[in-house]
Amino acid sequence: MLKERDLIAVLPAKDLARARDFYRDVIGLDNPEDMEGNLLYRCGNGTGFLLYETENAGSAKNTQMGWATNNIEAEMEDLRSRGVVFEEYDFPGLKTENGVATTEGGKSAWFTDSEGNILNIFQRR
Template sequence: MLKELHTVLPAADLRRAQAFYHDALELDPAEAHEESRTLVYRTGAGGTFEIYETSNAGTARNTQMCWTTDDLDAEMSRLRERGVVFEDYDVPGLKTVNGVAATDEMKSAWFRDTEGNFICIFQML
C-alpha cells in the first residue's frame, strides 16, 4: 500500500540549489548527506522532498513539484520580492496573465528554481 509522497529533484549544483531554497523559499534542509550529495527538506504539512546532484538537472520540461497555498497572490508577491520569476504561458489549454493561470476551481503559477526544475504553486477556489 502506498503511504507517503516524497518528491526528488535534480540539481546540477547542490550548493546553488540550497542557496535558492533558503533565500527564495526560506527552506533549509533537515538532512544533508555528503556521500550521496543529497539534501532532504521537510515541510510543515508533513511532506518531504530531496534535491540530489546530477548532470541530468534541467532537462525536464514538465511540472516537477507543486505547493498549495491559501493565498496565491500574496505568495507570489512574497516570492517576487525574493527574486523569483514566474513563467508565462500561452499555449492551447493554458494561458497565464501576470504569471497566473485561472479556472473556476483553482489559480496556478509556475517558476523555475536555479536548477531548471519547474515548480508550481496553486490555490483552490
C-alpha cells in the same frame, strides 16, 4: 500499503550548493537534512522533497513539484520580492496573466529553481 506512506518528491540539481542557497534564500526553507550527500527538505503535513546531484537537472519540460496555498497572490508577492520570475504561458487550454493561470479548479503560477526545475504554486477554489 503505499497509500498510507509519506510521499517525497525527488528533484535533480546540477549544483547542490547553489540549489541549497536557492531553497534557503529564495524559497525560505529551513536547513535540509543530509541524506548521504543528498538534501532532504521537509515541508507541511509530512511532505518533503529530496535534491540529488546529476547533470540531467533542468531537462524536464513539465511541472516537477508544487505547493498548495490559500493565498497565491501573497505567495507570489513574497517570492517576487526574493527574485523569483514567474513564467508566462499562452497555449490552448492555459493562458497566464501576470504569471497566474485561472481555471475552474483555481489559480496556478510556475517558476524555475536555480537548477532549471519547473515548480508551481496553486490555490484551489
